[in-house]
Amino acid sequence: MKGRDTRCAVRTPQRGVPTMETFQSLLAKKLSDSLASAGFSDAGELTPATDPRFGDYQTNAALVLGKQRSEKPRIIAEKIVAHFDVNHLCEPPVVAGAGFINFTLRPDAIGKKTVEVLRDERLGIAEATSKKHIVIDFGSPNVAKPMHVGHVRSIVLGDALARVAEFLGHEVIRDNHIGDWGTxxxxxxxxxxxxxxxxxxxxxxxxxxxxxxxxxxxxxxxxxxxxxxxxxxxxxxxxxxxxxxxxxxxxxxxxxxxxxxxxxxxGVRYDIQCGESFYNDRLAGVVERLLKSGIAEVSEGAVVVFFRDIPELADRPCIIRKRDGGFNYATTDIATIDYRVNDLKADTVWYVVGAPQILHFKQIFEIARRQGYKADFRHITFGSILGEDRKLMKTRSGGNVPLRNLLEEACRRARKIIEEKNPDLSEEEKIGIAQKIGIGAVKYGDLSQYRMTDYVFSWEKMLSLQGNTAPYLQNAYVRVRSIFRKAGESAVATPLRGVDIGGQQIETGRRPVATALSLEDSAEINLAKRLCQFAEIVPQVLNDFRPNILANYLFELANGFHTFYEACPVLKSEEPARSSRLAICHLTARVLQRGLDFLGIKVPEKM
RNA sequence: GCGCCCGUAGCUCAGCCGGAUAGAGCAACGGAUUUCUAAUCCGUGGGUCGGGUGUUCGAGUCACCCCGGGCGCGCCA
Known part of the structure; x- marks a missing residue:
């Protein structure tokens, strides 16, 4: 049951460090309790509802149990429901369809949880239970060749994975394996x-x-x-x-x-940049060792590793020393693994490298395995960026598009839009905003796609102010900031004492500290619910290396915010709605900023 | 020949370990602005999930076959 730990994990809170639980983990725990008291073993999973009509969360536990025991799922579901302790968290669960159990959160529980998230520096995101030492190999440009669009996915994807992994508490080393040696x-x-x-x-x-x-x-x-x-x-x-x-x-x-x-x-940084040349003086030793251990052998004058016992690789040997005595990239990659495992103490290595090298890495990882390395090696592949003609993106003359030019053009185009929409900004502001929007648009255009699919690069689409784009998300943030700029002193009237809103600590004297928001309108309930889900989404990014899951969440969040913004006046509303709404506005901005930061995207204050 | 990846609405794409009547955005059409940025929101239409067979309570998702596209397959990286 791969991935269950991130879908409905029940964490044991560490002593002294209270870990906030998500609705999902709370419900999973309650479900587990009710299964036990109804006399069933743990089964199935608790997931977000597939459709709003089914509430907020659902479980297929009764279906799985029904199959195991050859009993009617609906009967089992009724028994589970009868033992379920709702305890103010949700409405009594409902049995539906073939035997699904649906859970609908109570607004007061949402209001309470939102305040918890608001007060949490980590926005409810728990640290990973087992901390890893991860080396992430991404970018890897070649010397004497300009970086081109082909590099952008590796850089942007690798950087985003590094940011998420670091936040979850893993020790991350970002390594730029520069191609600085070779024929x-x-x-x-x-x-x-x-x-x-x-x-x-x-x-x-x-x-x-x-x-x-x-x-x-x-x-x-x-x-x-x-x-x-x-x-x-x-x-x-x-x-x-x-x-x-x-x-x-x-x-x-x-x-x-x-x-x-x-x-x-x-806005990308590396911890180390050990290019190919770094490994030069280790290559002879690598070959010698592999020969001595019998992993490699001499064939037609070259030193080769065969994989005769692996059908897939049986007729695909790997050359580690050429007939002329020279070493090649396979030799370097093996030496690189030695270094990462032995010297950098990595227990996990992620290679963010294009799909064409799949075979190569299968061979390299197998050689590592044969040497006794136990680390978890992953080749994180991705598709290509296509031009409007659906072929690999090229310049008009047919060459690679230099990345630098591409990024500069992104900023130019963003600048032009800002000029049209908001001409009164100062020159300095325009430059800064154009960079945030332009670069953000390129990154988001990439990260919002499933990494394996080829996608068509379109300026118009990625810089559009509507739809699933960086500017749309950035605009949601800007709208919140605008509210707080306008609110000024009056935001201080909030009863949420001790909560940092709009950059100012709120102190309200003798007023009692609110522990829950008052949520009435469906738009604000939906928004608050979404905000609480942030902590459920972020860890999933590392599940199968899919930042697009996070991008998708952020888009829905921004969408929910815009809906809320239309439906619910903030500054003009009466207490207690006003404070509540200011609080969710503030939290929305924080989640957007935090989430976009995971994707390596910055937010402007105005745009 | 063998291997890997992809094929979902007119277009661009989501849909993670199989879950309920397959979802967004763009484009099209129809609405909303005494307003905290309309840079927005609300609504409508739009699908034999490339095709087939199988596995089972249940398949866009898993297995096998076929079609179409991309990529890779000893001394380049």
């Missing part, structure tokens, strides 16, 4: 020595390196002499030749500058 450097160095334009290099170093690399590549394709010369340059580099090493160092440095610029735009 392409023969060509780069040849090009550097023979084709380099110093003035162009000063103007735009990376562009010039890319140009000479490309040109060399073309020459090598048709001229065997050039090909051989490149090979010689590579051999010299790998032998430690001073001149070539200097050139290589310069290329790496220029590339890193470009990468850093993109990371800054994206």
């Amino acid at each position: 392409q450097f023969g060509m780069v160095i040849y090009g550097w020595k023979n084709l380099l334009d110093q003035r162009a290099l000063q103007r735009n170093p990376l562009a010039e390196i890319v140009r000479v690399y490309k040109e060399t590549n073309e020459r090598a394709a048709s001229d065997p002499q050039v090909r051989e010369a490149c090979r010689q340059e590579l051999v010299k580099l790998q032998a430690g030749d001073k001149e070539n090493t200097d050139i290589w160092n310069e290329c790496v440095a220029f590339s890193m500058q470009d990468f850093d610029h993109v990371y800054e735009l994206l």
Whole structure:
């Protein structure tokens, strides 16, 4: 029953650290109690209702038990319901359909829980029960090549997973496994020595390196002499030749500058950046060890690992040392695993790398397993970004779209929209907002999709102010902030003493501290319910590495807020509704901000 | 040839370990603005879930086959 721990977990609160329970976990516990007192074993699961008509949560426990015991599910359901202790949490559960049991939360319970969430710094999100040491390998650009759209999914997905994992209490190391070594450097160095334009290099170093690399590549394709010369340059580099090493160092440095610029735009950081070259002096030892242990063998002059006992890989051996004695990326990846497990003490390694490398990682993980590594290795794959023609996204001339240009265009386009909608903002504000919206739109466009599907990149769609987009979510946040800007001093009249609302601590003197919100309108009840669900959703992101679950939740939350905003006046309403509504507004903003932050997206105060 | 991924509304996509009458957004059409940002909200129409067989109380979801698209398959990464 994989995943049950995140669906209806019953946590034992740690001593001294009261862990807030979600409605789901509370109901799951009560269900478990009622099953026991009705004489049944735990069965089925408690999940959010599939349809509002069925209430808020449902369980199929009676269906599962009915099958096990060959009894009528509805009869069993009635017995479970009879033993269910509602205890102010929900209305008496209802048996429906084939034997489902439906639970509808009581508004007062929602009001109470909302205050709990409001008072909790973690917004109700519990830490993971078992803390992991996770190395996340994502991004991994190649030196002497510009980062292009193909890298964006890995970066954005890896970063989001890292943010969620960290919040859940895991120890995360973000590792940028830069492609800074390999056969392409023969060509780069040849090009550097023979084709380099110093003035162009000063103007735009990376562009010039890319140009000479490309040109060399073309020459090598048709001229065997050039090909051989490149090979010689590579051999010299790998032998430690001073001149070539200097050139290589310069290329790496220029590339890193470009990468850093993109990371800054994206707001992405790494803990370590151990590129391929980092592992150079370990490669010979890796091969030697694998040969000695019998995991690898010599075949046709190369050192190879066979997987004869695995049907899927039986005719797909993995070369770890080429016939010419050189090492390849498989060797590097094995050395990388050694380092991550032995030196970084990882018990979990996530590779956020495109689907085409599935076979490669199957082989690498199997080799790790044969070496006795027990860590949990996951290859987190993702689909491609397509252009409007439904083919891999390319520039008009057919090249890769540089990521830097793409992000800059996102900001430009966002700027243009802001200019139209809100021309009175200061220049400084416009720049900041354009960046938050533009970058956010690109990230959200990606993370709101299921990671495996290819998707069509569309400026119009991702920057639209309506629909499931970053600007729509950001706008919900902005609306809340606007309320608090307007409210000013009057927000202080809230009875929610001690609760931080709108950046100010509320003190109300002798008034009693409210422990629940007063929720009347269906729009505010729905919104509060949604806010309470945040804690149920976030851990699910790591279940199968699906940030789109969170994106979807945030969209529904923003939608619920906009509905509430239309239906329920906040500042003009009477107490106690006014305070209640201010409180859910405030909580909405916090959840939106926190949730978007998990996706690496910033929120503007105005837009 | 073998392997992996995808196929859901006109378009772009959700739908996690099988759960009730399959959902959003966009586009289309019809409404709402003395207002805390209409950058919004409410409503309507729209589907043999690529096709078939099977597993069972129950299949978009699982198994097998077929069709269509993408990707990968010793010395590139």
